[in-house]
Amino acid sequence: MATLQKRALILFAHGARDPRWAEPFKRLQEIVQSQSPELTVALAFLELMSPRLPELVPELVASGVGDVTVVPVFLGQGGHVMRDLPLIIAELKAAHPAVSFKIAGAVGEDPQVLSAMATYCLGAID
């Protein structure tokens, strides 16, 4: 069952109607993938963009992924992160009982991310 041990890191974002919205998320995916080439780093969306999380995970599992970490690429933790995401993951766990799922905290909760945002905000006024 060694093929089931492949690991995936899913960057989970909200999605939007405007395709330009996804650009920083794609850049984030590229940066993370380049820094960790042994991982499968994928982008998935809650709504309005593809792939949705329930579409992506079966593809990853079919490719041999047995360990999935989902990072909510959200600044605030509201209903989408606290309620919608756990429900989606619960359904995915039921459908893929051999796969390990973990949900990380939202990126906006990270002190280093906040610090980088603060530096950017202060720079904007110069």
Next chain:
Amino acid sequence: MATLQKRALILFAHGARDPRWAEPFKRLQEIVQSQSPELTVALAFLELMSPRLPELVPELVASGVGDVTVVPVFLGQGGHVMRDLPLIIAELKAAHPAVSFKIAGAVGEDPQVLSAMATYCLGAID
């Protein structure tokens, strides 16, 4: 007219129904305010939370602010940043012609913010 030269930095976020959602934005405001005590650093929302931007700006102007920089604390630049915010600012400019308004790029477009998010995402899988 020296009192009109007070400067404000407005951190503009989406808003959400869950009050916990606003916590990182409040922390961001506190960090930025502590790093730049001479500025008025305020938080404003597009919807669902108070104050909205059109509510906040008249208060700032009444307090002597004559120069406003708005930083969209959004990761992606979709309709809210590209369309809604410029419309709100255009109305505020019309209502406050003596006040200077500037809109910065969204925080998610900043390479250092992306880099900090990438580091966080990679750390989530350990």
